[in-house]
Amino acid sequence: MNESEQSNVFEKWLKDHSALLFKVTRSFAFTIGDQDDLFQEVSIQVWRSVPKFKEQSAVSTWLYRIALNTAITWSRKEKKHQDGRQDIEALNNILQENEKHVDERLTWLYHEIGKLNKIDRSLALLILDGFNYKEMAEILGVSETNLGVKVHRIKKHLIEKSKTYNHGI
Amino acid sequence: MEFEEMRKIWDVQNNEPMYVVNETAMHKNIMSKKNRINWLANVNELGMIIIAVATSTFLFFKTAGTGNVYAYLPAIALLLTGVYVTVLRLKRKNKVNQFDQSILGTIDHAISNADYLVNFSKTFFWWYILPIAIPVFVNMILKGDVPIWIWVFVPTSFIISFILVRWELNRCHLPRKKTLESLRDKLVQEVTSETTS
Numbered sequence: 410m411n412e413s414e415q416s417n418v419f420e421k422w423l424k425d426h427s428a429l430l431f432k433v434t435r436s437f438a439f440t441i442g443d444q445d446d447l448f449q450e451v452s453i454q455v456w457r458s459v460p461k462f463k464e465q466s467a468v469s470t471w472l473y474r475i476a477l478n479t480a481i482t483w484s485r486k487e488k489k490h491q492d493g494r495q496d497i498e499a500l501n502n503i504l505q506e507n508e509k510h511v512d513e514r515l516t517w518l519y520h521e522i523g524k525l526n527k528i529d530r531s532l533a534l535l536i537l538d539g540f541n542y543k544e545m546a547e548i549l550g551v552s553e554t555n556l557g558v559k560v561h562r563i564k565k566h567l568i569e570k571s572k573t574y575n576h577g578i
Numbered sequence: 579m580e581f582e583e584m585r586k587i588w589d590v591q592n593n594e595p596m597y598v599v600n601e602t603a604m605h606k607n608i609m610s611k612k613n614r615i616n617w618l619a620n621v622n623e624l625g626m627i628i629i630a631v632a633t634s635t636f637l638f639f640k641t642a643g644t645g646n647v648y649a650y651l652p653a654i655a656l657l658l659t660g661v662y663v664t665v666l667r668l669k670r671k672n673k674v675n676q677f678d679q680s681i682l683g684t685i686d687h688a689i690s691n692a693d694y695l696v697n698f699s700k701t702f703f704w705w706y707i708l709p710i711a712i713p714v715f716v717n718m719i720l721k722g723d724v725p726i727w728i729w730v731f732v733p734t735s736f737i738i739s740f741i742l743v744r745w746e747l748n749r750c751h752l753p754r755k756k757t758l759e760s761l762r763d764k765l766v767q768e769v770t771s772e773t774t775s
Contacts, residue, residue: 419763428592453760514587537588564581571579 415459422455426472429538430455433473436522436530437480447483454479466547470540474548477531484527521570525563532556533563605681611758612688618750619691622698623667626706630660648720651713659706670694685762692755699747703740711736 410418423430430451438447458475462468522533528549535545542560546553637653670691677687714732718724 416763420766432591449757449760452763453756456760456763512587512590515590518584518587537585539585567584568579568581571584 410460415456418459418462419456422459422468422472423452426469429469429472430476432534432538433476433480435519436534437484437527439523447480450483451476451479466544469538470544470548473535473538473540474550477534477548481527481531517574518567521567525566529559529563532559533567536560536563605684608681608685608688608758608761611754611761612684612691615688615691615695615754619670619695619698622695623663623670626663627660627667630656630663634660646721648713648717651717652710655709655713659709662705666694666698682762682766685758689755689758689762692751692758695751696747696755699743699751702743707736707740 430448434444434448434451438444454475455472458471462471518537522530525533528551531549532545535548540548542553542556545551545556545560634653634656637656638650641649641653673690674687677683677690711733718728718732
């Protein structure tokens with residue numbers, strides 16, 4: 410695959426699946442500066458992954474795997490490197506929330522997802538996006554055995570939390 | 579609230595982008611990255627030129643009158659290195675006019691400077707260490723009575739400078755270049771999706 414073909418695939422993936430990448434970014438990075446940073450990191454990893462994609466799974470499954478692995482690694486690194494950069498970047502952020510898209514219930518949902526541990530957070534995204542157990546196991550590299558229990562627990566947790574939220578959920 | 583309703587709220591994101599790109603902020607970010615890389619390139623070049631010329635001048639004065647022609651070799655090699663870096667710097671400066679003032683022009687300029695720093699570090703062994711190390715060792719061999727600690731100290735210094743430059747390459751220059759390239763990709767992707775939608 411030459412560079413031009415790689416660019417074409419990359420651009421198509423970003424165009425078709427940008428929502429997926431934004432979801433992962435927003436679930437793992439909580440300031441706009443960090444979201445910029447993580448989005449860039451995820452984009453780089455997606456770009457690198459293009460030649461390795463063998464069409465054995467759906468593009469969304471592949472992208473989720475790349476994005477979640479990158480986000481989990483990024484958040485580990487980020488804890489070690491809190492050097493005040495966030496404040497500086499917040500002044501000049503590149504990504505801005507689409508005003509047409511501000512839904513308080515969605516903001517609440519992200520807030521609750523963000524409080525989960527990294528694996529549960531990843532699972533929550535996949536459950537909400539309708540992946541089945543087999544796909545979830547493939548994306549996260551875990552066995553399917555205990556997924557049912559985990560998925561049930563996460564759903565129950567979110568439903569319980571929604572009872573104390575008074576903006577429509 | 580049932581989980582299915584949460585899913586419906588969640589799915590809205592698939593049809594409408596959650597974020598828009600703030601181009602002014604992006605331009606500012608890119609300008610600041612470009613200026614930082616430009617500053618780094620200036621520091622690298624000027625530092626190298628000053629060190630090369632100053633050390634060369636010192637060696638010329640120290641060697642003058644000793645009658646040992648080979649003792650001039652390290653001084654000449656250092657001076658040539660200084661000249662080489664000056665030529666590289668002039669070439670880099672002359673490239674400025676190739677880039678326009680648009681966001682893409684600015685980022686291309688920043689990538690060009692980042693690329694320059696990557697090559698500067700990658701080829702450091704060939705244009706700095708090797709041309710200086712050879713005459714230094716030739717001079718030491720011909721001199722004959724060089725203490726053992728100098729035989730340890732001089733190669734160690736060359737090895738340490740090589741390691742430091744490689745470290746700077748891997749830890750600073752290459753990641754910075756990759757970040758800029760990904761920014762460019764993101765920008766191109768945004769422009770493409772805007773023009774096709």
